[in-house]
Amino acid sequence: MLSLYLLACTSSAPPAVPSPTPAAAPEPAAASEPAPAPEATAPAVAPPPQPASLSGTPLDGWYSSHIAESDAITAGIASAQSDDELLAVWKRALVFTEPLSEPLSGFGEETEYGFELHVPDDIVKALAARAPWMFLTYYAEGTVAAMELGPPSGEKKDDRWLAAAARTSGDADDVLFELVYAAYAQASPRGWATWQRRDWDYGGCSPMGEGAQLHLTLLKLTDTLAANTQVADTVARIRTSVLNDILQPQGPGEFPYCVLEVSEDASGLIAEATAILAEVNLTAAEKAAVQARIDAGFPQTIQQP
Numbered sequence: 560m561l562s563l564y565l566l567a568c569t570s571s572a573p574p575a576v577p578s579p580t581p582a583a584a585p586e587p588a589a590a591s592e593p594a595p596a597p598e599a600t601a602p603a604v605a606p607p608p609q610p611a612s613l614s615g616t617p618l619d620g621w622y623s624s625h626i627a628e629s630d631a632i633t634a635g636i637a638s639a640q641s642d643d644e645l646l647a648v649w650k651r652a653l654v655f656t657e658p659l660s661e662p663l664s665g666f667g668e669e670t671e672y673g674f675e676l677h678v679p680d681d682i683v684k685a686l687a688a689r690a691p692w693m694f695l696t697y698y699a700e701g702t703v704a705a706m707e708l709g710p711p712s713g714e715k716k717d718d719r720w721l722a723a724a725a726r727t728s729g730d731a732d733d734v735l736f737e738l739v740y741a742a743y744a745q746a747s748p749r750g751w752a753t754w755q756r757r758d759w760d761y762g763g764c765s766p767m768g769e770g771a772q773l774h775l776t777l778l779k780l781t782d783t784l785a786a787n788t789q790v791a792d793t794v795a796r797i798r799t800s801v802l803n804d805i806l807q808p809q810g811p812g813e814f815p816y817c818v819l820e821v822s823e824d825a826s827g828l829i830a831e832a833t834a835i836l837a838e839v840n841l842t843a844a845e846k847a848a849v850q851a852r853i854d855a856g857f858p859q860t861i862q863q864p
Contacts, residue, residue, distance in 0.1 A: 610685055622685065628655055629690045636692055636719050642729030646789050649708070649720065649732075653747065656693055656706040692719040698750065700760055708746035720746045731787050738780040738797065741773070748793045754804050755814050762813030764820055765804050768827030768857075775831055777801045778839040785840070805832065806848050811859050819859055828857040 609622045632655060635648035694711045710717035721740075724732040739748045754773060757763035767774050781798040784790060804814070818827050832853050836846060 625655070626689060633690060633692065636723050639723055639727055642724070642727050642732035643789065645720075645723050645727050645732045646735060649735075649746070650789075652692065652708055656708065656747070692746075696750075707750065715740070718746060731784065731789070734780060734783050735787075735790050735793070738777065738784065738794070741777055741780065742797050742801075748797065752800060754801065756817060764817035765811075765814045766817050767804065768816060768818045768825070768829075768831050770827060772831050772834065774801050774805055775834050775838065778835060782840045802845060805835070806852060815859050816857065819857070825857040829853050832857075 613619050613622055632648060632652050639645035639648055691711060693706045693708050696705055696707055698705060708720060721736055724736050736746060739746060742752055743750055744753055751757060754765050756766050777797065778801055781794050784794045816828060832849050836849055
């Protein structure tokens with residue numbers, strides 16, 4: 560039994576497909592050319608049996624019913640030739656991993672140290688071996704387990720999505736993964752965002768204005784992908800979230816600006832917002848709202864009319 564507190568999976572290559580043995584050519588008929596051997600086809604690789612530890616658990620039946628789709632995604636990553644093809648596989652993987660949270664959450668218990676997630680070794684090994692493009696993590700103080708897209712090793716250099724994007728033709732997949740990694744530090748566009756710098760489970764501060772210009776970088780990447788309809792929903796959601804952190808229409812909430820936590824100097828915020836006005840393709844309403852924040856000096860409370 561393996562106890563997981565933050566992330567667990569080991570990476571390994573998907574199983575190799577055995578090479579078929581060519582069928583032998585039939586004996587040639589008298590006074591005629593030999594008949595060609597029939598074309599050999601690779602036999603389908605049967606999925607491994609469901610690990611015994613799943614029986615009677617919330618995952619009973621899950622493994623065998625989902626492993627074929629997982630294998631198809633693995634093959635799709637390897638065979639994608641264009642950015643459109645890879646992004647289609649990526650969207651398929653997002654749909655596939657999204658419903659994994661609830662059944663995986665069945666493995667766990669409350670302890671004196673909080674919620675401890677237990678996943679049997681054979682499940683971890685099976686998931687890692689069959690799907691080296693996703694990893695196990697959990698949210699909500701360990702009460703919700705989830706599979707997210709990215710390398711099981713946690714090392715960006717091992718990410719199958721990034722490697723495939725570098726290989727394919729077209730740039731949309733490269734820019735999309737650059738955006739998603741910049742926003743969420745993984746290949747899934749969900750979870751805690753990078754502009755939500757947490758110092759406790761549900762709060763912390765926003766790094767806008769510190770000099771790294773994260774918000775400017777993210778918005779410029781969304782501009783680059785503005786014409787791509789395939790990932791329009793993801794791009795629009797990230798763009799809206801970044802703008803909301805700049806404008807804070809409901810106040811700072813649990814993520815006030817980090818720079819204003821240590822001083823009242825808003826010059827860094829004003830500088831980044833000014834760069835956004837100059838370099839990002841904003842609507843007239845967005846420009847007016849950002850300019851209003853600059854003029855007000857980025858107050859940490861909602862301005863009453």
